[in-house]
Amino acid sequence: MIGAHSSSASPQHGLTDRLARWAKGLSGRTDEPEEVEITARARPGAASSREINRRRQLYADIGDFLFAHDLDLTPTNFSVALDYLTGANIGVEKAIRAVMMERGKITNGWIEALAAEQRADEVTPESLATMLDKVEENLGQFTGLMHESRKSAKDYGAALQEQAKDLASGTDGEPVLARLVGLTRSMVEKTRAVESQLRENQKQTQALRSSLESARRAAEQDHLTGLPNRRAFEGRLRDEVALALSTREPLSIAFCDIDHFKTINDTHGHDTGDRVLKFVAGLLAKVSDDRCHVARHGGEEFVMLFRGKTAAETCEAVDDVREDLAGRSLVNRTNGERMDRVSFSAGVANVLAYDDPRAALKAADRALYLAKEHGRNRVYLAAGPE
Structure with missing residues (x-):
């Protein structure tokens, strides 16, 4: 629909x-405030009237x-x-x-x-500061180890060259060889110590890299559905707009909102509501690929971005998913009871018809709101900018 x-x-x-x-009450004045003519008194460069x-x-x-x-x-x-x-x-x-x-x-x-x-899904400044401090610490240790290794190698080379002179002169051959063995043993021990410290530093760096990756996922993934979250989607939207403009492909956006979701939570409980969210997310994710990106925008709302599809074609694609969901008979896993029909409403807009992608988001949101007003379980296409 x-x-x-x-x-x-x-x-x-x-x-x-x-x-x-x-302000009049604070100052104790009882007379009416004067009307100020800002335009006439505006300084050069000030905002217009x-x-x-x-x-x-x-x-x-x-x-x-x-x-x-x-x-x-x-x-x-x-x-x-x-x-x-x-x-x-x-x-x-x-x-x-x-x-x-x-x-x-x-x-x-x-x-x-x-x-x-x-x-809730933001990486806090404190956590980032801690990770960056650890990066700096590891880099400092690594730099120190490199300096130490180079100095040891330089000192060993100088000492070896000096002892080689004595060996070439043929004087005190046995003591020179003993000193060479001692120098070599000392260098080997220092090299092993540096290698051990480098291995430990590498382990810490790998653990830090894992922490940074976890932080990135936490900042860009919805923990419930596994879909990208609003933060990740906003970054994807910027990239897709640039790509669509360069390739001259259409780009459309759709907002999908589960109908009567509060009733689902109130009737069946929040655990069932969460399972409904994950189920709908799975249906939407099935159509995603490198040209269709799906994210949870917040609450019971999802957003879809289609590159290569016109707004009308996007309406059809989203409507297919809507029909699929509305035609299913879902069961409350907790008590085995059949649930009332679960559906969603959606609004679609042509992103490139607007100067600012945020304006396209608002247009799709208004279309979604009207779909809700006119009966739900339907997809509406935004009329476009005025």
Whole structure:
């Protein structure tokens, strides 16, 4: 089931007046604040009047959002509100939209949990600093061993040359040979010690390489489904856009969101919900190859990127997976009960139709939202940029 729709959002107003009243209350003034003509007094190189008005409106929108939900004025709340209202983070936008549809309001605690979840798959600065310190330590040890080895070889060569002179002169032959044997034995012992330290250093380097690889996987893989996560997908999107532009191939993106997933969790439990996520991830992953990349974008949402397929062809490919899932009869492994039909909705957009890939992501997300609104279990194609 495929359709095409578009949507838009309306701005909010009001923070400027609130801030003015708040500032007036702090200063004890009772007169109305003066209207400031910023355009006439703007310094050279300052933002234009239009840009200033746009910023003011954004501040007003953020303020209205925070006040409407009775949220504290914290950096985290402000950042989440900014991401939601500007669409800078689609994961945040979808999460807020979902909880507002369900509860009508968000809370400080919910935002803190959302922020923590977004940071969960990140490699922390502390862990990276520890690994880099270890790299530097190993490099320092390796450099020291090389210097020591070179110095030992140089000293041995000089001593050997000196003893060779005595041997050539024919004086004290036996003592010279004994000294040569001693020098050689000492050099062999030093070489063995260096080799042993190098082997130990190599083991530490291999362990460090394994740790770095694990950190990279943790930063780019979803631990539940085994699919790449949002971080990895964003990097892949940049690469695929560049490749599609160079090869002049079409590039399309699809957002897929499992329908009524909260009901699945509430009815059958989170363990079953996790198994449903992994099952859907497996169906989507079956179509992936070097020209189709699938990732878990967060929650019950997946994202697919198709190079070489038009948006219409991508709709058909995603719709085939949708039909496959909707036609299956899944069973709750815990109690053997048959589950209600599990399905997903999807939105598709042509990435190269937009100046910024993030705009294509938003377009696919809007199409997905409309697919949800119009009955779910369907794929909608975004109408394209205005």
